[in-house]
Amino acid sequence: xxxxxxxxxxxxxxxxxxxxxxxxxxxxxxxxxxxxxxxxxxxxxxxxxxxxxxxxxxxxxxxxxxxxxxxxxxxxxxxxxxxxxxxxxxxxxxxxxxxxxxxxxxxxxxxxxxxxxxxxxxxxxxxxxxxxxxxxxxxxxxxxxxxxxxxxxxxxxxxxxxxxxxxxxxxxxxxxxxxxxxxxxx
Numbered sequence: 001x002x003x004x005x006x007x008x009x010x011x012x013x014x015x016x017x018x019x020x021x022x023x024x025x026x027x028x029x030x031x032x033x034x035x036x037x038x039x040x041x042x043x044x045x046x047x048x049x050x051x052x053x054x055x056x057x058x059x060x061x062x063x064x065x066x067x068x069x070x071x072x073x074x075x076x077x078x079x080x081x082x083x084x085x086x087x088x089x090x091x092x093x094x095x096x097x098x099x100x101x102x103x104x105x106x107x108x109x110x111x112x113x114x115x116x117x118x119x120x121x122x123x124x125x126x127x128x129x130x131x132x133x134x135x136x137x138x139x140x141x142x143x144x145x146x147x148x149x150x151x152x153x154x155x156x157x158x159x160x161x162x163x164x165x166x167x168x169x170x171x172x173x174x175x176x177x178x179x180x181x182x183x184x185x186x
Contacts, residue, residue: 002027006042016043019064022169023048026062029173058180061086064169083169084153087176091162092184097129097136099155122147138184146175 002023010016023041030037030050039048045065052058067080101124117132119125119140125147129136139155143164146152151168164179166172 002037002039002041002048004042005040010043013043015066016041019043019046022046022062022064022171025171026050026060029171030060052180055180056089058087058089058176060176062171083167085166085168085172087164087166087179089162089180091157091160092135093160095129095133095135095157097127097133097155097157099125099127099136099140099152101150101153102126119147124150125152135184138182139179142175142178142182142184146172 004011004016004020006016019041023039023046026048027037027050030052033052035050035052037048037050039046041048045063047063048061050060052060061084063082063084065082067082099119103126115128115130117127117129119127120132120137122140127136140147143152143155146166146168151166151170152164153167154163154165156163
């Protein structure tokens with residue numbers, strides 16, 4: 001069950017209402033898919049986790065934290081906001097790969113290590129893998145809107161666990177549903 005841990009004074013905040021709505025929508029989605037959810041929210045943050053056992057178990061985690069700088073003269077809220085969404089499940093067997101945002105040093109790694117490749121059609125991302133499999137292509141196709149928007153932070157498939165981390169304050173249940181309904185992880 002997702003509950004509030006807000007003080008009575010926080011409950012009149014529009015930020016509290018926004019976080020409450022986000023968490024209740026999350027809880028409803030998890031219940032509709034016969035899952036279990038728990039977590040806490042207030043005006044400043046939320047941390048929720050849900051488990052869905054469709055054809056395979058998925059764990060969804062969403063976090064938001066707002067920090068204040070302590071400086072009364074210069075408010076810097078945009079740099080003080082952290083949002084994260086994690087989707088994970090049993091991964092693709094016998095496949096190890098990482099998709100992450102490009103770093104400057106990747107240019108050098110590409111020269112000396114054949115595992116470093118550009119992710120097709122997504123210039124912001126690097127693929128680290130022995131080969132480009134159909135599974136990776138299918139995953140990129142489903143996650144295309146998130147790759148285009150830059151909201152994908154990190155995707156990995158190691159030790160038989162598929163781990164997708166986003167930097168967003170949106171649910172993206174439509175994209176998650178396409179992913180969970182696909183046969184990529186079978």
